[in-house]
Amino acid sequence: MSSAYEEIREAAELAAAPRRSPTRPLVRVDLSTSSVAAEADRLWEALPAPAAELDVDLMRVGTLGLSWLEPVVEVERPDMGAVVYGPVRPEQASEFLAAALGDNPTEQAAQWLIGARTPAPGIPALSDHPFWGPQERRLMQWMGVIDPESIDEAIAVGAYEALDHAVGMDPMAICDLVLAAGVGGRGGGGFPAGQKWKFLLGAPGPTKYLVCNADEGDPGAFVNRVLMESDPHLVIEGMAIAGKATGADYGFIYIRDEYPLSIARMELALEQARARGVIGQDIFGSGFDFDLEITRGAGSYVCGEETGLIASVEGLRGMPKIRPPFPAQKGVFSEPSNVNNTETYANVPLIVRNGAAWYRQHGTESDPGTKMFSISGALERPGILEVPFGMGMDELLLGCGGGPPDGHTPKGIQPGGPLGGLLPASDLGLKLERPPFTERGVLLGSGGLILFDERASAVDLTKYFSEFCEDESCGRCTTCHGGSQRLVEVLERIMHGDGRQEDLERIGAIDKTLQNANCLHGQFTPYAVRGLVNYFRDELDVHIEEKRDPARVAPGLTRYLITDQSDPALEEAAALCPTSCIARAPVEGAEDDDASEAQGDWRIHEPSCIHCDACREIAPDAIRVEDRFLTMLSVV
Numbered sequence: 001m002s003s004a005y006e007e008i009r010e011a012a013e014l015a016a017a018p019r020r021s022p023t024r025p026l027v028r029v030d031l032s033t034s035s036v037a038a039e040a041d042r043l044w045e046a047l048p049a050p051a052a053e054l055d056v057d058l059m060r061v062g063t064l065g066l067s068w069l070e071p072v073v074e075v076e077r078p079d080m081g082a083v084v085y086g087p088v089r090p091e092q093a094s095e096f097l098a099a100a101l102g103d104n105p106t107e108q109a110a111q112w113l114i115g116a117r118t119p120a121p122g123i124p125a126l127s128d129h130p131f132w133g134p135q136e137r138r139l140m141q142w143m144g145v146i147d148p149e150s151i152d153e154a155i156a157v158g159a160y161e162a163l164d165h166a167v168g169m170d171p172m173a174i175c176d177l178v179l180a181a182g183v184g185g186r187g188g189g190g191f192p193a194g195q196k197w198k199f200l201l202g203a204p205g206p207t208k209y210l211v212c213n214a215d216e217g218d219p220g221a222f223v224n225r226v227l228m229e230s231d232p233h234l235v236i237e238g239m240a241i242a243g244k245a246t247g248a249d250y251g252f253i254y255i256r257d258e259y260p261l262s263i264a265r266m267e268l269a270l271e272q273a274r275a276r277g278v279i280g281q282d283i284f285g286s287g288f289d290f291d292l293e294i295t296r297g298a299g300s301y302v303c304g305e306e307t308g309l310i311a312s313v314e315g316l317r318g319m320p321k322i323r324p325p326f327p328a329q330k331g332v333f334s335e336p337s338n339v340n341n342t343e344t345y346a347n348v349p350l351i352v353r354n355g356a357a358w359y360r361q362h363g364t365e366s367d368p369g370t371k372m373f374s375i376s377g378a379l380e381r382p383g384i385l386e387v388p389f390g391m392g393m394d395e396l397l398l399g400c401g402g403g404p405p406d407g408h409t410p411k412g413i414q415p416g417g418p419l420g421g422l423l424p425a426s427d428l429g430l431k432l433e434r435p436p437f438t439e440r441g442v443l444l445g446s447g448g449l450i451l452f453d454e455r456a457s458a459v460d461l462t463k464y465f466s467e468f469c470e471d472e473s474c475g476r477c478t479t480c481h482g483g484s485q486r487l488v489e490v491l492e493r494i495m496h497g498d499g500r501q502e503d504l505e506r507i508g509a510i511d512k513t514l515q516n517a518n519c520l521h522g523q524f525t526p527y528a529v530r531g532l533v534n535y536f537r538d539e540l541d542v543h544i545e546e547k548r549d550p551a552r553v554a555p556g557l558t559r560y561l562i563t564d565q566s567d568p569a570l571e572e573a574a575a576l577c578p579t580s581c582i583a584r585a586p587v588e589g590a591e592d593d594d595a596s597e598a599q600g601d602w603r604i605h606e607p608s609c610i611h612c613d614a615c616r617e618i619a620p621d622a623i624r625v626e627d628r629f630l631t632m633l634s635v636v
Contacts, residue, residue: 004284005164008276012155018057019147020156025056025101028074028082030144032063032229033261034222039090040071046093054097062230064144066131067376067383069114074144075100081120085112131381131400136362136370139346140386143230148265151272154233160278162349166241167286171201174245178348180356182368186223187213187304187341188416188445190367190434193348196338199328200246203336210242210251211332211339213309217256217301218417219468221448223372224342226384228255228262231346232269236292238345240279241352243290246338251292252313256299267294301418301472302521306339308474319474320519341446343372362388367433377414377450378404387432394428397451408453412536416445418465418472419524422458422531441530457551458536459543463491465528473521480522483514487529496556497629499544507533552625555611559628562602567622570602573615581608582615 001009019026029044044060051058066072069086073096076082083105088096099109106113106122115126126132137143146153154160166174179194200208212235216224227235239251255263270292273279281289300318303309307321310332331337347369351359360368367389373396376382380402387396393413397403404410410425421442423430430436437444452461470484487510490503511526532540542548549557562570562582574582585600604615604623616623 001161002164002168002284002286004277005160008278009155009161012152015152016150016156019059019153022057022076023078025054025078026059026076027051027056027097028059028061028076028144030063030070030072031060033225033259034063034067035070035072036261038070038087042090043071043073043088043093046090047097050094050097054101056097056101060147060149061145062143062148063226063384064117065140065226065384066114066381068379068381072114072144073100073112074117075105076118077101080105080123081116081118083116083120083123084114084126085109086114088112130402131383131385134387134391134395134400135385136388137386138350138370139227139231139234139343139372140384143226146231148230148232149268151233151269151276154231155276158353159233159349160237160273162352163237163240163244163278164284166244166352167284167288169244171245171247172198174241174352175201177356178245178351181347181351181359182356182363183344183347183351183359184367184434185341186343186347186371186446188420188443193340193344196328196340197242197246199326200248200336200338203328205336207335208246208248209332209335209337210239210246210248211306211309211313211327211337212239212251212253212342212345213304213306213339214253214255214259214262214342215297215301215304215309216259216342216446217299217304217472218420218446218448220374220376220414220450221417221446222374222384223447225259225262226372226374227342227346228259228266232266233273234346234349235266235342236269236273236279238348239292240283240290241348242338242340242345244288248338249289249291251290252295252332253292254295254297254303254309254313256297258299263294263296270294300474301468302474302519305519305521308519309339310337317474319476320521322518343447364390364431364433366435371432371447373432373447373449375401375449375451378408378410378453378456379451380405389433391432392428393430393432393449396432397428397449401451404451404453408455410451411454411456412452412458414450414452414461414465415448416443417448418468419443419521419527420445421527422461422535424535427535441534442527443524455551457549457553458532458539459491459495459549460551460553462528462532463488463495466491466525469521469525469528473525477518477522479513480517480519480525483510483517483522484525486510487526491529494540494543495549495554497547498556501544503544504533504540547629548627552627553611553613555609557628558611558625559606560604560609560611560615561624561626562604562622563624564622565601567619569619570622573618573623574602576614576618578612578614579608579610581605 072086073088102108116123117126175194175197184190214224303318305320308318312318327337363369372386374384413423466487473481585603
């Protein structure tokens with residue numbers, strides 16, 4: 001440890017001591033995007049008054065990953081350890097604090113109690129919880145524990161210690177260490193990071209750039225967001241070490257503009273890091289210079305592809321470039337560059353600090369280490385967690401996530417975002433590593449896993465993802481833009497009762513043509529429809545041959561009917577309808593003066609109905625969905 005870092009570390013430990021070893025109750029409040037969506041910001045505003053009365057300290061933290069229980073609060077008492085509670089509503093702030101600080105919180109705060117993160121007498125351990133127990137939290141070790149807006153707390157638990165060691169290492173030795181650990185690209189490609197860094201290290205020229213891809217546009221994926229919101233200094237440190245390893249002295253962190261909290265916390269972390277001298281000029285007196293800036297993306301999905309992202313960093317339209325040349329030869333501003341995912345960089349300080357053998361203690365031969373996953377969809381317990389590669393997908397989604405709620409049955413999995421494809425529920429036993437997924441014709445992706453149950457339509461999901469890919473195509477090559485349009489048109493026709501068996505041949509021809517697209521966006525666009533044809537063929541055939549949707553969501557194959565005119569909930573359903581298609585029929589013979597008093601039967605104007613299902617959620621006993629063609633036949 002250099003004297004420069006040792007001095008910084010001692011000052012940080014002194015500043016963070018009151019929160020690391022509290023002498024009076026300390027209340028940690030999860031303030032992340034997920035928790036704020038559940039009104040954690042209002043809870044934060046409601047807590048100071050009762051906290052002052054009870055002589056309690058309040059602390060902002062990132063997330064523990066328990067998304068389904070937000071707002072989550074942790075109370076650490078000198079006599080009891082750290083106990084996690086949730087959901088705590090803003091209006092419950094005073095009642096909750098009094099109960100959690102009472103003589104018997106197990107009973108007094110039972111309605112909020114989740115478990116003890118650190119040993120607490122008489123309180124179940126959080127490690128016994130099915131969501132928490134199977135985890136191996138390395139990247140997430142300090143998430144939900146430290147204040148992400150305090151560099152002192154980050155340094156007090158070891159931030160920048162690995163960088164202090166790395167600045168004295170030979171660049172090739174760092175590349176070899178990362179290569180030996182086996183960390184692959186966490187954006188979904190899995191290419192060895194150490195090898196990628198060697199390409200940049202060997203590139204000629206004095207100017208080289210690093211880029212962090214924090215675009216994360218996949219629906220259902222929020223790994224990168226959680227990293228930046230909960231432990232931003234881990235990402236910054238990883239990029240600084242990568243700079244030393246590759247000969248780069250400047251980097252760009254590319255964050256989608258839909259992540260305002262990530263942007264704010266990363267910008268603050270960069271300011272703090274410069275002020276402490278852990279990035280900038282002559283880091284730790286080593287002569288190594290490295291600095292970073294935030295680049296805000298405009299939400300273009302195709303900028304997740306590294307050359308499209310580079311174009312956006314340069315201020316150009318986000319369109320993938322033809323390769324070669326590759327970024328290591330000609331990247332940002334035509335200088336040699338390297339692009340890695342946020343989670344890839346975040347792993348690097350842990351490897352430098354603990355070694356390659358430590359990193360490989362978990363995981364598999366093909367994918368060593370751990371992986372953060374965001375799990376959502378038809379789950380009792382959606383959230384974010386970190387597990388070793390090689391865990392069964394069923395252990396993650398059915399065990400940790402609890403499976404579908406209310407006794408529903410798993411039907412399929414959507415891994416890896418819109419370009420990742422679909423898998424049937426029979427594949428839930430797949431191991432969470434890249435090879436088994438690749439063999440099944442899908443992508444493991446960046447960590448987003450969505451489970452859907454029998455209520456969802458595989459055809460509708462495929463159309464949704466195909467529409468997403470069409471909408472997000474940059475339009476550079478007709479193959480991608482036109483091919484994705486044709487896919488959507490065929491699927492749309494099938495869902496409106498005009499499908500025919502020849503459509504399967506058309507889908508195959510479009511898939512084959514899309515493989516000639518200029519970039520992976522176009523080439524991977526058919527993955528979802530491949531999954532539909534390969535694993536949900538029976539459901540697709542029912543749509544085409546029987547003109548029926550078993551899930552009853554296809555607008556052209558279903559219709560909404562009112563079955564109970566006396567249900568008072570119909571008034572509310574009519575008021576909520578976004579197209580005002582639910583109304584009472586006019587009463588025949590009623591005079592204009594009496595029209596306001598006339599009470600005809602409720603009717604649904606079918607041409608105006610957009611099948612949003614809001615009315616049935618409000619009045620489930622009065623409105624049902626039926627097969628359109630069977631209903632019409634029965635009427636005839």
